[in-house]
Amino acid sequence: MSEPHNKEELILEGIAASPGVAHGRAVVYLQKQLDVPCFDINEDQIDAELERFDKAILETRAEIAGVRDKIAQSLGEGEAGIFDAHLLVLEDNALLEEVSAELKTSMKNIEFCYNNVAQRYISFFRSMEDEYLRERVADIGDVSRRLLHNLIGMQKVNLGELAAESIVVSEDISPSDAADLDRNKLLGFVTDCGGKTSHSVIMARSLRIPAVVGMHDATKKILSGDHILVDGHEGIIVINPTEDRLFKYGKLATERKKRDDTFNSFISEPAQTLDGVSISLMANVEGAQEMEQAKAMHAEGVGLFRTEGIFLRHHGYPPESVQYEEYRAVVEASGEHPVIIRTLDVGGDKTIGDENVKDDSSFMGFRAIRFCLGNEAIFKTQLRAILRSSAHGDVKIMYPMISGIMELRMANKVFDAVKQELRDEGQAFDEAIEVGAMVEVPSAAVIIDQLAAETDFLSIGTNDLIQYLIAVDRLNDQVTHLYDPAHPAVLRTLKAIIDGGKAANTPVSICGEIAGDPTFAGLLLGMGADSLSLTSSLLPEVKYFIRHINHAEAEALVAEVIQLSDSAEIVKKLEAFRQKALGKFA
Ligand code: PEP
Ligand code: MG
Numbered sequence: 001m002s003e004p005h006n007k008e009e010l011i012l013e014g015i016a017a018s019p020g021v022a023h024g025r026a027v028v029y030l031q032k033q034l035d036v037p038c039f040d041i042n043e044d045q046i047d048a049e050l051e052r053f054d055k056a057i058l059e060t061r062a063e064i065a066g067v068r069d070k071i072a073q074s075l076g077e078g079e080a081g082i083f084d085a086h087l088l089v090l091e092d093n094a095l096l097e098e099v100s101a102e103l104k105t106s107m108k109n110i111e112f113c114y115n116n117v118a119q120r121y122i123s124f125f126r127s128m129e130d131e132y133l134r135e136r137v138a139d140i141g142d143v144s145r146r147l148l149h150n151l152i153g154m155q156k157v158n159l160g161e162l163a164a165e166s167i168v169v170s171e172d173i174s175p176s177d178a179a180d181l182d183r184n185k186l187l188g189f190v191t192d193c194g195g196k197t198s199h200s201v202i203m204a205r206s207l208r209i210p211a212v213v214g215m216h217d218a219t220k221k222i223l224s225g226d227h228i229l230v231d232g233h234e235g236i237i238v239i240n241p242t243e244d245r246l247f248k249y250g251k252l253a254t255e256r257k258k259r260d261d262t263f264n265s266f267i268s269e270p271a272q273t274l275d276g277v278s279i280s281l282m283a284n285v286e287g288a289q290e291m292e293q294a295k296a297m298h299a300e301g302v303g304l305f306r307t308e309g310i311f312l313r314h315h316g317y318p319p320e321s322v323q324y325e326e327y328r329a330v331v332e333a334s335g336e337h338p339v340i341i342r343t344l345d346v347g348g349d350k351t352i353g354d355e356n357v358k359d360d361s362s363f364m365g366f367r368a369i370r371f372c373l374g375n376e377a378i379f380k381t382q383l384r385a386i387l388r389s390s391a392h393g394d395v396k397i398m399y400p401m402i403s404g405i406m407e408l409r410m411a412n413k414v415f416d417a418v419k420q421e422l423r424d425e426g427q428a429f430d431e432a433i434e435v436g437a438m439v440e441v442p443s444a445a446v447i448i449d450q451l452a453a454e455t456d457f458l459s460i461g462t463n464d465l466i467q468y469l470i471a472v473d474r475l476n477d478q479v480t481h482l483y484d485p486a487h488p489a490v491l492r493t494l495k496a497i498i499d500g501g502k503a504a505n506t507p508v509s510i511c512g513e514i515a516g517d518p519t520f521a522g523l524l525l526g527m528g529a530d531s532l533s534l535t536s537s538l539l540p541e542v543k544y545f546i547r548h549i550n551h552a553e554a555e556a557l558v559a560e561v562i563q564l565s566d567s568a569e570i571v572k573k574l575e576a577f578r579q580k581a582l583g584k585f586a
Pocket of ligand 1: 304306345440460461462463464465511512513
């Protein structure tokens with residue numbers, strides 16, 4: 001690790017994304033940018049440069065072989081095949097000869113020459129008609145990055161093997177990076193990009209790991225090895241915090257603990273308002289490993305099982321048996337409470353990276369149910385596994401990103417075919433399994449009467465609904481100020497969806513991040529939501545809040561704010577309501 005570059009205390013501001021305070025050593029994880037140095041060399045240096053190159057190739061070879069063996073052991077030979085392709089790219093004779101020729105003609109350093117040649121190969125393959133050849137671009141990119149890291153002598157970071165008490169500082173942390181993170185060693189994370197509802201932030205909140213995002217240039221100001229303090233409440237990073245600062249944070253932590261202890265003391269009580277209206281509080285989970293916490297927080301089942309976590313951890317599309325075991329474990333852990341399993345929502349910031357199946361990282365593209373309907377074999381495998389898990393408890397199934405009735409019907413048609421398959425095979429499943437849809441695309445909200453008539457339940461995904469309604473990318477820190485859950489259009493849409501559900505007698509839940517935020521929970525309750533599904537770590541505070549409000553007052557609050565046109569004024573009213581309920585804990 002490098003020595004701290006600056007012993008002076010330095011404070012940086014970003015977006016508070018996951019609450020809590022962490023103090024540890026920074027581990028800077030750079031994936032995208034790699035500054036390749038460029039300098040002149042003379043005749044006498046040619047041999048030394050080529051020797052350096054040979055050494056870096058050997059190091060890279062050993063590294064790739066090591067990863068290959070690890071993957072072969074954990075996930076099987078099939079999954080490890082990609083690294084054989086990487087070894088072939090690394091030792092490609094034509095490419096290596098081109099690099100040494102470039103060195104002799106340009107008289108520039110070896111990493112500069114290697115990078116030039118690799119970039120030429122990448123452009124060449126990218127322009128090919130043949131899809132297989134076009135896909136080699138990613139292999140060359142991966143291998144050249146590894147080799148350049150070795151040539152430049154940069155510290156490599158393996159997110160799966162962090163040192164104790166690490167705080168990861170990165171341009172961005174994708175959900176597949178997050179799946180690799182060594183969660184026992186990770187104290188917090190800081191990113192240059194990202195918004196409050198990126199999936200890695202959602203993961204941080206569920207693990208109670210403090211996070212600050214949208215820092216723009218944290219990776220340029222923080223060096224690996226720096227002492228940093230992450231304040232996920234205020235969205236502040238302190239580099240080299242003084243003793244004084246650490247003492248103040250220590251005192252704040254004691255106060256926050258008292259507040260949390262108070263919230264926790266109500267955790268086994270019902271989520272009921274002062275005037276006797278109950279609401280069901282359920283958990284959002286990504287896998288069986290989160291069920292212990294969900295149960296400890298007295299969640300009344302799972303309102304959103306984001307199944308992508310299984311695929312991301314697997315780095316591909318796991319077979320039916322692997323999925324079934326995970327679904328069953330969650331269902332069994334949930335006991336008599338329901339588990340709503342959402343079918344695969346791949347795409348957007350959750351790309352699986354399987355070389356055989358094309359991912360789409362656009363939020364408006366080939367995502368979620370669109371991907372599943374376009375990859376029927378993958379969809380059917382998942383539906384089989386979910387249906388089989390329904391033999392072990394109260395399972396419901398939910399489709400993400402439904403944008404119209406035909407999509408719902410198409411998904412149901414596949415679902416019916418899979419049910420018939422299982423019947424023919426004599427496999428047990430719940431014949432009365434309920435089917436619901438996420439309401440997260442504005443078109444679904446507009447046709448809510450039709451959608452409610454053809455579903456057993458609805459769940460509002462506000463994370464996406466807000467981004468699509470306001471046309472504001474939920475990951476883009478430059479437009480975070482426009483990502484506004486209190487926008488009058490959002491409030492009206494939420495109310496219309498809940499009213500639509502009520503008219504059809506179809507229960508409506510909210511499973512986006514605002515369900516875990518007391519500023520909005522009162523509003524959702526006042527609108528008549530049947531349940532809230534949230535990260536279980538936030539459940540104690542939301543329950544405490546609900547137990548300290550009157551439902552009639554929440555309804556009056558809705559009637560008042562729904563008339564307002566200024567979202568700042570709306571937030572003020574919602575905040576005042578929250579503060580009144582939480583009192584000194586607000
Ligand atoms: C949502 O969009 O609100 C939601 C719950 O789904 P996700 O965050 O996984 O897109
Ligand atoms: Mg969503």
